[in-house]
Amino acid sequence: MVKLNCWEFTGCERQPGGKKTGELGTCPAATMTKAHGINNGVNAGRACWVISGSLCGGAIQGSYVEKLGGCLKCSFFNQVHQEEGSRFINSREIMKILRQVAAPV
Numbered sequence: 008m009v010k011l012n013c014w015e016f017t018g019c020e021r022q023p024g025g026k027k028t029g030e031l032g033t034c035p036a037a038t039m040t041k042a043h044g045i046n047n048g049v050n051a052g053r054a055c056w057v058i059s060g061s062l063c064g065g066a067i068q069g070s071y072v073e074k075l076g077g078c079l080k081c082s083f084f085n086q087v088h089q090e091e092g093s094r095f096i097n098s099r100e101i102m103k104i105l106r107q108v109a110a111p112v
């Protein structure tokens with residue numbers, strides 16, 4: 008089973024090299040190297056719901072708390088949850104990992 012990243016699932020074209028990066032820039036979820044590997048994703052491609060300022064729907068999203076209501080209803084979030092099953096890394100665990108991982112110098 009191929010595990011898609013959010014930009015592959017949504018076709019948002021806001022990942023590095025994407026056709027829409029000229030509009031709002033590159034989405035921070037696609038470049039968050041600290042999140043690489045979480046839920047088997049590339050950067051935060053399978054943890055995008057915790058990334059503040061992501062560009063879903065073509066608008067700069069708010070903080071994790073502000074986005075959460077929408078993300079919990081998102082078909083991609085639910086797909087990742089289903090695919091990862093008991094190994095799903097939830098928001099609290101992701102935040103903990105991101106706090107622990109030092110940003111690349």
Ligand code: SF4
Nearest residue numbers: 013019034055062063
């Ligand atoms: S968080 Fe949204 S806008 Fe950002 S790369 Fe993922 S699908 Fe695209």
